[in-house]
Amino acid sequence: MSGLRVIIPGQETDGEDKTAIPYSIEAEQQLLGALLTNNDVFDRVSQVIKPDHFYHPVHARIYEICAERIRKNALASPVTIKAFLENDDGLKELGGAPYLARLAASAISAYAARDYAQMIREFALRRELIGLGQNISARASNVEVDDDAEEQIKAAEQTLYKLGEQGVAERGFQSFLKAVTGAVQAANAAYQRDGKLSGISTGLIDLDGKMGGLNNSDLIILAGRPSMGKTSLATNIAFNIAKAHKTGERADGTHGTIEGGVVGFFSLEMSAEQLAARILSEAAEVPSERIRSGNMDEGEFRRFVEAAHALQNCPLYIDDTPALPINQLAARARKLKRTHGLDVLMVDYLQLLKAASAKDSRVNEVSEITQGLKAIAKELNIPVIALSQLSRQVENREDKRPQLSDLRESGSIEQDADIVMFVFREEYYREREKPSDADLDAMAKWQQIMEQVHGKAEVILGKQRHGPIGTVELAFEGQFTRFGNLAKDRQSQWD
Secondary structure, rough: OOOOOOOOOOOOOOOOOOOOOOOOOHHHHHHHHHHHHHHOHHHHOOOOOOHHHHOOOOHHHHHHHHHHHHOOOOOOOHHHHHHHOOOOHHHOOOOOOHHHHHHHHHHHOOOOHHHHHHHHHHHHHHHHHHHHHHHHHHHHHOOOOOOOOOHHHHHHHHHHHHHHOOOOOOOOOOOOOOOOHHHHHHHHHHHOOOOOOEEOOOOOOHHHHHHOOOOOOOOOEEEEEOOOOOOHHHHHHHHHHHHHHHOOOOOOOOOOOOOOOEEEEEEEEOOOOHHHHHHHHHOOOHHHHHHHHHOHHHHHHHHHHHHHHOOOOOEEEEEEOOEEEEHHHHHHHHHHHHHOOOOOEEEOOOOHHHEEEEOOOOHHHHHHHHHHHHHHHHHHOOEEEEEEEEEEHHHHOOOOOOOOOEEEEHHHHHOOOOOOEEEEEEHHHHHOOOOOOOOOOHHHHHHHHOOOOOOOOEEEEEEEEEOOOOOEEEEEEEHOEEEOOOOOOOOOHOO
16 A cells, blocks of 8 residues: 555544645555564665654654664564553554564565665655645745745755755765864874874785775775785785774774774675685685695694684674675675674675666666765775776786776776775786796796796785875785785885
8 A cells, every 4th residue: 555645554534635645554564564573674774764754653663663772783573672662652553562563474575675665765755845845835825024035945945955865874064173083083093003004904014004004984996807816815904904803992982993803704706615714724824725625734734723713703704695786785784883893894896796776787887886885985984895807908918017997897996996906916927928948048037037026916006095006015925825014124114
């Protein structure tokens, strides 16, 4: 039952010809029923709908109580919220506590909850428009000396603008004082770390020195051709952050993460078990191919098991759902932050995400995805690292180092990202240029080049909105799929 003039439960029509008011009692009932049977629905609808969007006041109160309990990580069900509504006269008119049970029992599909939420919000905005029109008409009809028409137009415009902003992330303008306070807090965090970092450490000293760590609200694109090691670098960073996680009292007096962080990892290509095996390979220093085949000696297996025990409580959460739409990814990230905390989010990889709705081209789909990832970074105030494939045109150049123009499928990746960095291993390409053993001169030259590039990788910062671009050299141990710091004198870097 949706559209106009729907009868509210317990309310009778009087037959008078009244202005049609848009609302849908059934949509409200379906949404509440889905929420009471599956609290995960809240993460999909909380950004769309608020209690005052409900037409029926009892429904608004039910939703508000559910929202409060879910935000506290408590169960919201007909049984648990009944105690908060026992003295509610409105609920008594609808049948009391059994009405809550009927809501849950009649819910058709949790999957459609967001559609119901959008419908309820749409009708609420239409009711506001009707009310605004009536107020404008009534005020214009009431002619008073101190209330001229131009002032009425300005007031109407202001009200209409506020209405248009409903349902959007409520940030808007903020005072310069508030902005300055945030900047000072970030600078203080860097100062407390001896001026080295303003964000979360990646565990890679030279990379931190170039980026200042991973900063909140940044979208960081980590791109590379296949076999360059971008997934390995992402897992290394995720592991470094998670194993360094410590909580305590922050400078502002709140309690939370003070070092390292809770990491969420969306692995759309590899399973959670494969990703865990990579991390354990690094931690236990056992080659990943030995882990896969089970061909480990006693010492390697003991190190593997000990590493698994040591890391079992590591705050690294993996979601390996394939072909995840960007809106579902956002909902799951919100839920993780609410239930366990979330300091860094990683997505492997961007091209395997789906747009929330069908688009006329892949370019537009990727644009929606990158904009969605940036929105998550800002909304949750965390750094988001998204891996990305590069086009094959890299392979056609003599110098295989990637450039911004190599980003695949959409210029929006470069546009929306705060940082774009590329993983490049010259050793990979040089290995494939090995000359014939009969050509001694060429072989000697090739061996000399291989000695120079062996065990080294480059992270090329092609774009950094708040810092310099350039290249950072890292060590790479292929057998453990591990990136590390190159041994060199860094004193001048921090002076």
